[in-house]
Amino acid sequence: MRFPMRDPEILKANEEIVRKFSRVEADLLLCREAGELFERLILGIEEAFDVPFVWLSLLRRPETGILRKILAKSDILRDRINNIARRLFSKSSRTAQTRSSRPGTSEPTTV
Numbered sequence: 001m002r003f004p005m006r007d008p009e010i011l012k013a014n015e016e017i018v019r020k021f022s023r024v025e026a027d028l029l030l031c032r033e034a035g036e037l038f039e040r041l042i043l044g045i046e047e048a049f050d051v052p053f054v055w056l057s058l059l060r061r062p063e064t065g066i067l068r069k070i071l072a073k074s075d076i077l078r079d080r081i082n083n084i085a086r087r088l089f090s091k092s093s094r095t096a097q098t099r100s101s102r103p104g105t106s107e108p109t110t111v
Contacts, residue, residue, distance in 0.1 A: 028041060039076045055081065
């Protein structure tokens with residue numbers, strides 16, 4: 001029996017993912033303010049993983065107000081921010097949790 005985590009192809013792919021995240025992480029260490037951090041994070045993920053569009057969802061709450069204002073000033077982030085009402089997020093989270101296991105088993109499913 002061959003264990004998936006010992007498969008050389010999977011190990012190689014995982015190592016490449018780690019390298020990509022490490023490059024993104026190293027770039028984040030250079031940031032001096034929140035807007036710059038999120039700009040570099042989003043653009044870094046797009047570039048490193050060849051993802052065409054990355055966005056950020058924040059809950060519309062008093063605690064996130066200052067961050068949402070900072071990020072809204074960025075030309076890069078302005079169209080990449082979703083401000084979500086807490087009730088909508090809570091509803092979608094409950095739906096995802098309900099679907100996270102197959103009935104009668106403990107096996108996770110893709111949500």
